[in-house]
Amino acid sequence: MSTTNMQDAIVIGGGFYGAAIAVYLARQRGMKQVTLIERESSLLSRASYNNQARVHNGYHYPRSFTTAYRSRINLPKFVQDWPEAVKQDxxxxxxxxxxxxxxxxxxxxxxxxxxxxxxxxxxxxxxxxxxxxxxxxxxxxxxxAFDSTQLARWALSELQESGVRIRLNTQAIAIANSPNQSLNITLAPEGKDREQISARYVFNCTYSGLNQFGGDFPGTRTxxxxxxxxxxxxxxxxxxxxxxxxxxxxxxxxxxxxxxxxxxxxxxxxxxxxxxxxxxxxxxxxxxxxxxxxxxxxxxxxxxxxxxxxxxxxxxxxxxxxxxxxxxxxxEGDDGRPILFEKHETLPGCYSILGGKIDNIYDVLEKLETENLSGAQITSSEQAQ
The missing domain is CATH 3.30.9.10 (D-Amino Acid Oxidase, subunit A, domain 2)
Structure with a gap:
């Protein structure tokens, strides 16, 4: 099993969340070595495509104040950030x-x-x-509504411009602790031998596959x-x-x-x-x-x-x-859609993230802003100056 160089971060899952988080890490947190792992042959081709394509404004959640209110706050941001992908007519x-x-x-x-x-x-x-x-x-x-094919084009362009390495047709199958305070990720590229890649941080954005990892991965508490x-x-x-x-x-x-x-x-x-x-x-x-x-x-x-x-x-x-x-x-009872954002204590540097709808991405990014991601080349505040 071959081993590749140490990365700042590995993002597992090339849906909308994984792509947006990888771009954020490279641009806002100054990480120079970020790799995005996707098991399919293209980005945003699974749950990011196979859904109702709704940009929520809260009306779907009259029994969940938090979800409704956050959607109303997030909708204008989404329209501003991805105007080409939003259908308003x-x-x-x-x-x-x-x-x-x-x-x-x-x-x-x-x-x-x-x-x-x-x-x-x-x-x-x-x-x-x-x-x-x-x-x-x-x-x-x-x-x-949103056009996921437009979002996929955005993701590919932004990832490339941000210097994020994209690995398609590649499945991450295990996450384990390493003696040098990093994490080892075992990859199974389609049609090739398994390999190992190391990183300071791992962001598990695999949606339905959140708990499908071997190694030291403990599973989500939620x-x-x-x-x-x-x-x-x-x-x-x-x-x-x-x-x-x-x-x-x-x-x-x-x-x-x-x-x-x-x-x-x-x-x-x-x-x-x-x-x-x-x-x-x-x-x-x-x-x-x-x-x-x-x-x-x-x-x-x-x-x-x-x-x-x-x-x-x-x-x-x-x-x-x-x-x-x-x-x-x-x-299940109130139809709320909060994000799942878990740091795994037994696997330091590993995060599992899930959002129930596309505008939850802002809730995720707000949470990431509060994290002290050491090892980044510059801080987000320095990036803004």
Whole structure:
């Protein structure tokens, strides 16, 4: 097994979080030797692509003040930092179901006015799209979508300009302590012999694979839940082609623009999750997904959504995105999406990081700003001067 030179930092996982953290370490923390490890053949090709592509503004979380408020704060930052990737040219509606909703229309409106989010009653023309016997109220809000292919182009360009080394088709399989106060990472490049790389810091940004490491890796203290999910890709009829729609908060479904394909995703609280299990180091989520049958449930999604939004019955099914979704077990009840940010005491210098949605990246970067990452060539304050 070959060994490569010491690195300042290794970032494992080439999704949006891994790429953004690697750029941050190189640019804001002055690290000269940063390597990004990705098991796939391209960046941002797994969970960063296979999702609803929603840039949240808080409306999704009326039962989690912290998540809702942080989304409202983070959205304008995201739009400013990645304008080419943000799709704003559609109308976004949130509708509250009359029955089985965990919030009423009055509660929903009052909550978002209190946190300063834009919300107003939808026009009669937009309200006429919904079945009034099932929908209590419809609100016009401000929420966007993102194009993950544009973010992938940004990631590749920024990583290269920042001097970050990118290793694709390479899996990190073990993290271990080293006698010289560094960490040894065992790599398994596709079609090649295993090798070892050393670094002062390791950032585990593997999302569903957070606990899939051997060596001295202790696992996350925070319990995780894994789900195999299906996002149906649909071509909407003209009445819905320029809309994004979410019905809350119980029946709960969404029809959202998916800019990367010029289509819409359709998700449903009952039919999008196909299979779930408590995260376990002995259960590889990627192998579980690879072996899953992937029979679509789109007919059941559309049949139920059509009761609330009749014109969706005229949509055309194109494809489905299947992926493993990872959430913190403690937030199943309130739908909150805080970040996971853990320092492993028995593996000094190793961090595990997970965000439930794309705008959580700012929460991660704020946490990193408080870390004393010794070994960086210059500090973040020096970088700013």
């Amino acid at each position: 559609f109308t976004k509606l949130y509708a509250i179901a009359r029955r089985n909703s965990k919030v009423t229309a009055n509660q929903f409106e009052r909550f978002y006015r209190e946190i300063g989010a834009k919300i107003e009653l939808a026009s009669p023309a937009l309200r006429s799209l919904f079945e009034p016997r099932l929908i209590e109220e419809v609100f016009l809000v401000e929420e966007y 319990a995780l839940k894994q789900e195999i999910t299906e996002m149906a890709l649909m071509r909407m009829p003209p009445a819905l082609s320029d809309l994004g729609i979410t019905v809350m908060d119980g029946p709960f479904f969404s029809v959202m623009p998916f800019p990367a394909r010029g289509l819409h995703t359709v998700s449903h609280v009952r039919y999008t999750p196909h299979l779930h299990w408590a995260d376990d180091p002995n259960t590889n989520p990627y192998q579980k997904l690879d072996g899953y049958q992937r029979d679509t449930r789109v007919d059941r999604m559309i049949r139920d959504i059509g009761r609330y939004l009749p014109s969706v019955l005229g949509s055309e099914y194109i494809d489905s995105l299947f992926e493993v979704k990872t959430i913190l077990s403690k937030n």
